[in-house]
Amino acid sequence: MKYRIDEPYNQIFTVDTDRGVITTNVALDNEQLASTTFSVVAYDLGVPSRSSTATVRLSVRERASPTFDRPSYSFVVFENQSPHTEVGQVTAASLNPSIRYDLFPEASDAAADFVNAAFEIDATTGKIFTKLVLDRERVAHFRLRATARGAAGHVGTAVARVGIQVADLNDNRPRVHWPPPHDVTNGTAIRLSTGAR
Secondary structure, eight states: OEEEEOTTGGGTEEEOTTTOOEEESSOOOHHHHHHOEEEEEEEOOSSSOOEEEEEEEOOOOOOOOOEESSSEEEEEEETTOOTTOEEEEOOEEOSSSOEEEEEEESSOSTHHHHHHHHEEEOTTTOEEEESSOOOTTTOSEEEEEEEEEETTTOSOEEEEEEEEEEEOOOOSOOOOOSSOGGGOBTTTBOOOOOOOO
16 A cells, blocks of 8 residues: 655645655644645555545644642741742643743732742742741731743643741740749749648
8 A cells, every 4th residue: 555645735745655654844834734634645556556535634732731730739938037948849740841930929919019029939940939038927828829831922821829838936035924023032943832741
């Protein structure tokens, strides 16, 4: 069995005469791919030769949108760490080799400005860093959204929720609540009763 493509499409496409594998001779844009239909003729070498024709229709297959490896992430970072402390990393996969990551506040309220000022994401690696020194007494938990999209105009955007807990760091000196200062003898000791008589 042999294969051929007739004029004028044999200028654009080539078919392997023995295997029937079709390849392009030129680069095709999306419009050409979406509207091209041509025929491939399969024939034998008998006398007389018999043949059959198959119609080939090309279609554009959109690349799949990026997808995160999980729908939500939860990270913990200690308060009072220096800026640019790594918090964690989000990861997305795509047929497109290049992915861009962005980070946004979960809620669009007055706290959103502080969230934007508190964290940043590396657009290439998906690693999240602090941008300032965090204080657990001020804000103990942040809710954000990470997005992933193709860097070269890739179709579709993936979204994942990101929760960041600010952990307490023992940064306050202990305070004595008991005994009250007037019960302390000589300022350094207290009297204890054993209950013995």
